[in-house]
Amino acid sequence: xxxxxxxxxxxxxxxxxxxxxxxxxxxxxxxxxxxxxxxxxxxxxxxxxxxxxxxxxxxxxxxxxxxxxxxxxxxxxxxxxxxxxxxxxxxxxxxxxxxxxxxxxxxxxxxxxxxxxxxxxxxxxxxxxxxxxxxxxxxxxxxxxxxxxxxxxxxxxxxxxxxxxxxxxxxxxxxxxxxxxxxxxxxxxxxxxxxxxxxxxxxxxxxxxxxxxxxxxxxxxxxxxxxxxxxxxxxxxxxxxxxxxxxxxxxxxxxxxxxxx
Amino acid sequence: xxxxxxxxxxxxxxxxxxxxxxxxxxxxxxxxxxxxxxxxxxxxxxxxxxxxxxxxxxxxxxxxxxxxxxxxxxxxxxxxxxxxxxxxxxxxxxxxxxxxxxxxxxxxxxxxxxxxxxxxxxxxxxxxxxxxxxxxxxxxxxxxxxxxxxxxxxxxxxxxxxxxxxxxxxxxxxxxxxxxxxxxxxxxxxxxxxxxxxxxxxxxxxxxxxxxxxxxxxxxxxxxxxxxxxxxxxxxxxxxxxxxxxxxxxxxxxxxxxxxxxxxxxxxxxxxxxxxxxxxxxxxxxxxxxxxxxxxxxxxxxxxxxxxxxxxxxxxxxxxxxxxxxxxxxxxxxxxxxxxxxxxxxxxxxxxxxxxxxxxxxxxxxxxxxxxxxxxxxxxxxxxxxxxxxxxxxxxxxxxxxxxxxxxxxxxxxxxxxxxxxx
Numbered sequence: 001x002x003x004x005x006x007x008x009x010x011x012x013x014x015x016x017x018x019x020x021x022x023x024x025x026x027x028x029x030x031x032x033x034x035x036x037x038x039x040x041x042x043x044x045x046x047x048x049x050x051x052x053x054x055x056x057x058x059x060x061x062x063x064x065x066x067x068x069x070x071x072x073x074x075x076x077x078x079x080x081x082x083x084x085x086x087x088x089x090x091x092x093x094x095x096x097x098x099x100x101x102x103x104x105x106x107x108x109x110x111x112x113x114x115x116x117x118x119x120x121x122x123x124x125x126x127x128x129x130x131x132x133x134x135x136x137x138x139x140x141x142x143x144x145x146x147x148x149x150x151x152x153x154x155x156x157x158x159x160x161x162x163x164x165x166x167x168x169x170x171x172x173x174x175x176x177x178x179x180x181x182x183x184x185x186x187x188x189x190x191x192x193x194x195x196x197x198x199x200x201x202x203x204x205x206x207x208x209x210x211x212x213x214x215x216x217x218x219x220x221x222x223x224x225x226x227x228x229x230x231x232x233x234x235x236x237x238x239x240x241x242x243x244x245x246x247x248x249x250x251x252x253x254x255x256x257x258x259x260x261x
Numbered sequence: 262x263x264x265x266x267x268x269x270x271x272x273x274x275x276x277x278x279x280x281x282x283x284x285x286x287x288x289x290x291x292x293x294x295x296x297x298x299x300x301x302x303x304x305x306x307x308x309x310x311x312x313x314x315x316x317x318x319x320x321x322x323x324x325x326x327x328x329x330x331x332x333x334x335x336x337x338x339x340x341x342x343x344x345x346x347x348x349x350x351x352x353x354x355x356x357x358x359x360x361x362x363x364x365x366x367x368x369x370x371x372x373x374x375x376x377x378x379x380x381x382x383x384x385x386x387x388x389x390x391x392x393x394x395x396x397x398x399x400x401x402x403x404x405x406x407x408x409x410x411x412x413x414x415x416x417x418x419x420x421x422x423x424x425x426x427x428x429x430x431x432x433x434x435x436x437x438x439x440x441x442x443x444x445x446x447x448x449x450x451x452x453x454x455x456x457x458x459x460x461x462x463x464x465x466x467x468x469x470x471x472x473x474x475x476x477x478x479x480x481x482x483x484x485x486x487x488x489x490x491x492x493x494x495x496x497x498x499x500x501x502x503x504x505x506x507x508x509x510x511x512x513x514x515x516x517x518x519x520x521x522x523x524x525x526x527x528x529x530x531x532x533x534x535x536x537x538x539x540x541x542x543x544x545x546x547x548x549x550x551x552x553x554x555x556x557x558x559x560x561x562x563x564x565x566x567x568x569x570x571x572x573x574x575x576x577x578x579x580x581x582x583x584x585x586x587x588x589x590x591x592x593x594x595x596x597x598x599x600x601x602x603x604x605x606x607x608x609x610x611x612x613x614x615x616x617x618x619x620x621x622x623x624x625x626x627x628x629x630x631x632x633x634x635x636x637x638x639x640x641x642x643x644x645x646x647x648x649x650x651x652x653x654x655x656x657x658x659x660x661x662x663x664x665x666x667x668x669x670x671x672x673x674x675x676x677x678x679x680x681x682x683x684x
Contacts, residue, residue: 013385016385017382017386017391018382021371021378024374025373025374097368097369098386100346102344102362102369103344103345103360171283172284173286174285258341259347
């Protein structure tokens with residue numbers, strides 16, 4: 001495995017180039033350009049506001065600013081997770097020519113897809129920052145949690161991305177299954193609502209490793225609280241496991257890529 | 262210069278043909294079904310076939326190895342294993358140093374990026390660093406010859422420009438091992454010459470080259486050694502001329518799969534000169550081709566066509582018993598028909614493939630084809646190049662000198678010179 005990692009390091013320039021290509025092509029093709037990066041988060045925030053408004057009506061409580069900022073903060077990493085896993089999943093199939101014609105470590109494809117989605121995330125984060133400043137959300141020491149939480153999210157999506165990309169190369173229907181999970185995943189992840197709303201049953205939701213990460217982000221940005229440390233530890237462990245397991249799984253299948261695609 | 266850069270040791274490659282479960286929807290029932298029925302497992306095993314069997318060779322630095330063989334002989338599989346795209350099922354393969362493959366050179370291109378961006382993208386894919394590409398950028402652009410379009414998205418390129426840009430990038434990787442697969446067929450003549458030049462330079466620079474081509478003349482020109490593959494097995498390794506001869510000899514007399522079930526079948530095609538069966542001829546020599554047909558069922562209005570195929574120029578001549586005024590004939594089941602064509606081989610130096618087909622009147626039905634039915638060598642005298650030999654001679658020559666005032670020449674002097682040259 002050390003040998004494989006050394007080779008991957010040798011090809012780091014290619015990871016950069018493919019990421020650059022993915023970003024460039026995506027922005028070149030859409031007329032909207034950079035608006036593309038914030039389109040999905042904006043839609044998620046808008047639907048989140050609708051959902052939260054409905055909750056507020058049902059519970060006869062007023063809709064609070066913290067609720068909306070919470071949804072806004074969580075929608076970004078969720079959009080990142082979805083687009084990262086979606087693009088990773090297709091990354092090998094869409095680069096069939098390269099997979100069958102030229103040799104290099106193939107994990108570069110799903111990882112470049114993850115990084116390209118991360119670029120969208122950064123753009124959208126800039127827009128979110130403006131929104132948060134306008135909303136007078138304020139400071140706290142807990143903001144230092146953000147890089148840790150975001151990095152863990154990236155590790156998680158990279159790991160899952162490697163698994164689904166390799167699996168979808170061997171089984172054509174994996175991409176449809178992934179798509180279904182990504183579509184309905186939003187209901188099993190606290191994006192529109194908070195874990196606390198489900199009371200004691202909320203713990204079940206935290207078994208989804210993305211939950212504690214999103215909830216942690218909302219906690220430290222919108223509520224000025226520390227994330228739930230044990231559950232964050234659980235998510236971190238899941239992410240590292242996904243990354244390591246995904247890498248080993250991917251490398252194990254890699255030898256057969258050119259023949260099976 | 263004698264260090265080995267490529268080692269192939271007893272390499273085997275197995276492929277699975279036929280149905281492979283490529284969706285979970287198919288796999289899950291198959292797996293559950295297999296638990297109950299053991300025999301299905303065995304059935305799957307028989308669908309495997311060996312694309313390469315026990316292939317071993319070494320290539321040293323500065324050496325060029327040619328690989329030839331019919332389609333499906335395992336040439337491409339060998340290259341894929343060399344370039345590490347595929348792993349051998351058994352055996353060991355080792356390449357020392359940077360390997361660069363001229364296979365599908367434009368594979369890494371993205372349609373929406375400009376030529377310049379694609380140079381960086383493709384260069385990185387081929388293993389160059391960004392700095393390396395930057396330092397060679399001008400050379401690459403100049404080599405491709407498409408300076409004016411370098412900032413245009415490549416989707417607007419013609420296929421020739423596309424291939425040229427791809428090749429220029431690939432050609433500027435400084436490899437220790439270069440793998441070339443039939444790319445030289447792209448581009449115009451001038452560009453092909455550039456590519457050949459480039460290959461020569463790579464060889465002179467001490468890199469090893471592995472070259473796969475159907476163009477036997479290029480293999481003979483370039484390679485010090487040549488490997489012949491047949492259905493995944495190495496048949497022969499040695500000096501290119503001997504291996505090419507073996508390849509052509511083996512190719513003779515093998516029928517194509519067409520018309521196995523035809524009512525009339527070609528049973529033998531023999532090529533001979535006045536002394537008997539023969540494969541090499543002098544240009545312009547007389548040759549006779551005997552064709553034998555056997556009818557497996559009743560068939561009517563049969564004619565035989567003889568034609569010659571050349572590797573690069575295609576069909577050179579075609580004539581049939583019908584067009585040559587012998588009409589057509591009917592055969593009953595079991596009848597045997599023989600005919601002999603006589604012809605003058607007005608070909609230039611090279612290899613030519615006589616081919617035979619049996620058809621029904623006006624080509625309504627094709628009964629059987631042998632293409633090629635054999636291969637012959639023709640050698641023409643020095644000084645005549647090309648595919649055909651029209652026996653050119655110089656029968657008249659004369660120089661008319663410009664009359665200069667200082668030394669006005671006389672008519673006698675001119676004629677003198679002319680006679681001198683022609684004698």
